[in-house]
Amino acid sequence: MDRRWRSISIATLFYWALWLVLVQSFDPQEMIAGAVVAFFVAFLSKGEPFTTPINCLLAPKRILYSIIYVFYLFFAIVRSNLDVARRVVSPSLPINPGIVKIKTRLKSPLGKMILANSITLTPGTLTVDVRGDDFYIHWIDVETKDVQAATEKIAAGFEKYLEVICG
Amino acid sequence: MIYLDVFLCVLTVICAVAAMVTRKLVAAAILAGVVSLIVSYLFVRMKAPDVAMTEAAIGAALSTVIFLIAIRRTEEEER
């Protein structure tokens, strides 16, 4: 069984589980129809979102770091949300916005995508554009314009985990 | 809850009128999307989930995309 069929079968299982959650019944007709539709969708998309993380399933260290990363991301979201909420409700509107450039160490496209979306998901920083290794970040309170220092402030916390998870 | 529904009804009418009188076509398309968004909520409140689902599918995605393609085809000065 080569790699393509393995990713297609993983995608089929995922879509079938999603179908079962959505229909909320274990009638045989529903399950068979869901399996057919899930395989069809996975075959047409060539198992696309699940081609890379197969290696992630093999190493227990990566699974552990993924779980830690989810909690780290959630607390980062809550912390920065409170910060932005404080800025919104304070009458003088203390913002200092600007677009800064940072450089990432991550090489794989999946890691870059997760990093960019994590930066976007934490309020106060917003990924405007990605060109190669350079991320252009709109920052609501610019503390430094230097590339290295801004990378240290914005992306280092995420990169530490993502480097282990997907390189 | 009935106050929220009445307020959303009034907001629907305001958005629809604004979509008619505005000069910019893109703004009119966005306002039409918002009208279908709120109308979909009102359909749910009126216990018609199937109509609300159709309204969500047609109003949010399909009609916005078709409006944008149509605006693309219009002349430059009418945008």
Next chain:
Amino acid sequence: MAAHHLAGALLTLLGALFLFLGALGIVRMPDLYNRMQAGTKATTLGNILTLAGLALYHPSWALKIGVIALFVLVTNPLSSHALARAAHGAGVPLTEGSVSDALAEDLSPEGGEAVES
């Protein structure tokens, strides 16, 4: 009245507070990018908290509400990033007090302003 009803309602109220703050931010902020910061991200946390509270209120639907929350969590940064990039490409200017615009500097090496549409 069960305890999980009260806890779920309180969590929903907290999430609705964040939804309200996001909408307030979209009114108060001076330019598009700051509006996006306050608007679409405070509402993400508000969405997750509200949906978690409602799932706690009605535990038998928790799985389905979790799927909705997952969709919101995945699609929201993508759409806000697409809007920000499109707005910067279309030449929506930053506000007066902005400190720097590294992207516009890199796009035009002479250090000129971003193109107006």
Next chain:
Amino acid sequence: MADVILELALVLAGIGVLLASYRLLKGPCPPSRAVALDVLTLITIPLLVGAAVMTGRAIYLDVALVYGLLSFLGVVSLARYFEKGV
């Protein structure tokens, strides 16, 4: 008690709808209106789920699900229009 708090939360979200629709109607540039549309969608999804929970019928959740998926499509097509025109 819990019902009252839940209704209070939904009314608070309704005030959020009022503020976001102010930006929608005033919005100086079309991308600002698109951001307001995004925020209105994100506020309406909890309103839909809240209406489903208060009514107690699971079919209403599907409306929120469909809306969450398809509004993403609408906002992305708007962004594509602003960037280079569909």
